[in-house]
Amino acid sequence: MKAVVYSGSSAKITIQDRPKPLILEPTDAIIKLLHTTICGTDLHILQGHVPTCTPGRILGHEGVGVIESLGPAVTTTFTIGQTVLISCITSCGTCHFCRRKMPSQCSSGGWILGNTIDGTQAEYVRIPHASFSLHALPQSIDPKVAVTLSDTIPTAYECGILNGHITPGSTVAIIGTGPIGLMILQMARNLFGPAITVVVGRGQPRLDTAKAMGADHTLSVLEGGEEAVISSALGLTIGNRGFDVVIEAVGTKESFGIAQGLVGAGGTIASLGVFGESCELHLEKLWNRNICLRTRLVDAVSTPDLLQIVESGGISPGFLVSHGFSFDQIHDAYEAFELSSKHGALKVVVTMPEPHSNGVS
Ligand SMILES: [Zn+2]
Ligand SMILES: [Zn+2]
Known part of the structure; x- marks a missing residue:
């Protein structure tokens, strides 16, 4: 699969072919990305400001995708093929911090995607603790706009x-x-x-x-x-x-x-x-x-409430999506986001190739 990789020295991303991720723990899910986006934090990584993120890491902690496979211990009602929102914060749901509604500090989670484990700027991503780290995406919410619910809105x-x-x-x-x-x-x-x-x-x-x-x-x-x-x-x-x-x-x-x-x-x-x-x-x-x-580092504990507020029209995050790119234009997407005032960019949404299209549309 294609993935956006932090190469370390040059403050630039590289696009690499990587093996598709596999279920490693029974609580994992594998998600095929539909849309992902770039965050200011990704730019901090490229500038070398985030020492926990080492060269070779697939970037990205925001995205919407469909469930490709589920580990046997994923206890929620998720099903294969379901469209889900990926939280920027991975939560085990049971540790000291998660039980205090503070999964940003989760002892086996927190902000790990695109930081200490491979992230969402790829065709597929492995999501640990899937029961607590994914959310069913209501049909009424545009999946492109929904990427703002991974991190920005919470x-x-x-x-x-x-x-x-x-x-x-x-x-x-x-x-x-x-x-x-x-x-x-x-x-x-x-x-x-x-x-x-x-x-x-x-x-x-x-x-x-x-x-x-x-x-x-x-x-x-x-x-x-x-x-x-x-x-x-x-x-x-x-x-x-x-x-x-x-x-x-x-x-x-x-x-x-x-x-x-x-x-x-x-x-x-x-x-x-x-x-x-x-x-x-x-x-x-x-x-x-x-x-x-x-x-505070976002805990993303309000995401279920925020999904409902967006559904009911209480807030309208569509304005945040200023630019759309396909995955093969990822360099342009990074440039638009990095030089945001030149391009008038807020959030840039990067869309993956259609699932199972095999080149036929
Ligand atoms: Zn972010
Ligand atoms: Zn935890």
Whole structure:
């Protein structure tokens, strides 16, 4: 089978022929991919920032596919040929962490796909602990859009919305205009009725998208820098008192600094950026402000709820899919995602050749 492989040194992917994966444990499933996608985390791997991912690894932790085979101990009602959503988080369902609804830390799972075991940017993938790591995909959800339910949507919901403790009437600042930042904006507005939403970003096209999606105000760091953005944003709150909820969805010194500048007394910073360097926490300014700082790696425990919210129309993730490519255009897909501002890309969906087509359509 064809697979996208991390080659280590060149910060580029290679396409290789690999043997089709086999069931290794009775709890495994083999999935034939229909659609997969590329994540910011894949780019971090290519830049050498993820030491757990070693050269030779098949990349990818997001996707939708059909069940090709099931181990004898897969206890759910999955059937061969069923269309399923692959969770970015593998969960054994029984360890200390899984039983505390924290499978991101699962002792034999967590984020392993496309990291410590071969991932979803291939024709087939082996999914360990299939009972807890796959979800039946309702027919009403477009399988191409559903790839956003592997990681992007649960991350926006669990690490942003839930960790930020948004309630009706909250003042909300979102730092970051990538797919997750924009999804958080839609979820906050559709599901929680915030008093005000302010989106902080860099490039104007993405800020325009946020404005079109209903952000009350958008601010660009490129105009005046960090301090100017903080003072403009605070000016949008009553008496410059700051925000109840600040969601940091970038993962840099600058974004973390802005988050600390925007949080109001009693407020919450939900930080979900992937940080590649240490950042200062200004306790000399925050120690007496009753704030809360939360971090989280997505647990994907909300995926069943999110599938229902998408089905009912509560949120509409279709806007996230900006580009579609076939698997033989994977290099173009990586380029579009890497140079996202040039290409206007949010999520790029990569579609596998039709199953059993044998070249006949
Ligand atoms: Zn991802
Ligand atoms: Zn576990």
